[in-house]
Amino acid sequence: MATNLKKLGSILTKQASLVRRLSSSPSLASDGANGKSINLYTAINQALQIALDSDPRSYVFGEDVGFGGVFRCTTGLADQFGKHRVFNTPLCEQGIVGFGIGLAAMGNRAIAEIQFADYIFPAFDQIVNEAAKFRYRSGNEFNCGGLTVRAPYGAVGHGGHYHSQSPEAFFCHVPGIKVVIPRSPKEAKGLLLASIRDPNPVVFFEPKWLYRLAVEEVPEGDYTLPLSQAEVIREGSDITLVGWGAQLAVMEQACIDAEKEGISCELIDLRTLIPWDKETVEASVRKTGRLLISHEAPVTGGFGAEISASIVERCFLRLEAPVARVCGLDTPFPLVFEPFYMPTKNKILDAIKDTVNF
């Protein structure tokens, strides 16, 4: 299954220019001067290398992790740190996360890989009933804060039902865990290191679409980016757009096209979905008076609904139009129909115009 997905880069060349454009946006280029241009999986690899190197009590494990992983994120790590710290596990997601919880509860940094977010559900019980409640239920006698669960998520152009899903909303309904999704290589490295070192269990979804496609200058050294802090990656005055992960590249494209038609869009990367940075989104909507949320996951019950409701609660009188949601449809992720299912640039552009002209 993974070999097919490796074709992603070549198949999605059409998207490459758009991703690069996002990556080289002014806010991203600001302090990346001392780094090399690398892709997203290499950035993840660097973060894992630094995590293992900087803390002898850190472990990286999951299915096929030993030889470098099906997306190459763990390349070279077993050689460098040994098979006891970077290792394959049996093919069993509930086992991987359960094992990780136990390892983390002993004061280790347990960095577990779930090969695809589509396969995280056998581990749902361990994440929801165990990891998320470990500290609370014990009155802080025990915690598994050292646990980070990494999983590639989202569309790739040909992944069908089971190599394309965006299950982030399920996890956003669970107090006790954090959900983090990076948009680019530099973000991925900093946010992953922050997630690994955060004293709470984190589910870290990596946009597999961007593993090879997104390239940007990434600082070589050790750095973290703050969790639960959204980032305004494009300033504007007419409408606020909120998204995360791979979808931001598509949204940015829509912003650029809207600008040509005289609409000034503000684009926010939420970065951490729970606990999320309401304040930054609220401040932006107070300025623009309009909000559009876009994600790949099905619209119903998606995290966009939560953002919409929260912002309506806070900014009702300031809103000049209904909150728009441009999301995946309420079907299983369809193979042949993916181009119809996806929240494309033009769907977003139409929604921007409708909202501004409401």
Add this chain to the structure above:
Amino acid sequence: MALRLAGKRGLNHFTKTLILNTTFRSYRSSTTISDSHQSKRGNDYSLFSTNGFVSRRFESTEAGSQLDVLSSDDDEEQNQLGVNFPGGRVAFTSEMTFLPESNEKRVQCYRVIDDDGYPLPSTQFHHVNKELAVKMYSGMVTLQTMDTVLYEAQRQGRISFYVTSNGEEAINLASAAALSSNDLILPQYREPGVLLWRGFTLQEFVNQCFGNKNDYGKGRQMPIHYGSQKHNYFTVSSPIATQLPQAVGAAYSLKMDKKDACVVTYFGDGSTSEGDFHASLNFAAVMEAPVVFLCRNNGWAISTPITEQFRSDGVVVKGQAYGIRSIRVDGNDALASYNAVRVAREMAINEQRPILIEALTYRVGHHSTSDDSTKYRPVDEIEHWKAARNPVSIFRKWVQRKGWWSDNEESEFRSNIRKQVIHAIQVAEKTEKPSLGYMFSDVYEEVPSNLIEQERSVRETIKRHPQDFPKDVPL
């Protein structure tokens, strides 16, 4: 192509064969003919099943008997050599044998003393001295007494819920006695005896059941969800079997730190049907983790008897399939349980490997205070285990016969513990509940902004509608 046809045509014959030959043995005896026949034709890679079909078809033909002459020892040699397969060489055989679904005899159960507390002849066991024996026995009595009083307290409405360990006192205390205090416990919920052994006080148990401010869990969980960091006893959670893969992770940490300790994780017979059980055994074997899996097979998962839980010979046989050394022990024999756990611990640590123990015992009490087990199991069965197979009485007989315990000590000790539990209840009842702020802490290491906002909102609601909220929770 020939094979496929043979298989197709052979299918009917195979069915007939099964009818004609009542055992696989008689069926199997005829396979050699066709095996040689096929290999001479160059079909060395034939599948076992197809092979079988072909053999019967040719057995009755002239061609078949002629081909028999062509067989040679080369085939046998080749079969012995087998195939080099990941994990080691696998020998071939021309005999189509299915592994039986179970062994003819059930796996035996290790015990040291009989139901009257007499040591079995020639049973090997580690000597348990007076101090240890009395501590184990008094722990069992303490657990029994605490259960009785707290069960009554629930019936009186003083606590919301309770689970007794009645019938399982021996495996609770004896397993605890066999461990070092450095060994980590990942419990299910019917092992408070382990925590008791480690020094968790009656007051600490009762505080948890009352969810007062001295409960380490800060009143957040139902009664009996004990946990204590200083006793290396992970906090109980209700979901079944979730602790098992976690135990492997914790054991892996001990392994990496080269600690002289292991993890012991407890679970019931029902747990073995959960995916987490299988995940954990497999992980533990592959990771060579020093973890002892201790199954209290008490016959019942709420109302489901083990006959409706699995078709294997209990739990002990499941270990071997995962490459785990396993033993079945009489969980109502404190000495046998002590010995088995002690040796399991040594092997787990010294050999860095998982061990599976199946302790046969019986849940004499109801599943919980929300259950009436007489609705689904015969009272006679319960009474039998309560009287003839009572682990506390059995061990008492042994201890008293040694002259280490007397009837006087028994009654005095029981009444003393009963008073202590009642006193602990009185203290716990008077102790205030955890304050409201504890509702919002520990969700995350730091309280995030949404929870700060929600706490503010709850406090405003309390001001407006104080009558809606309990008075015993300090604000």
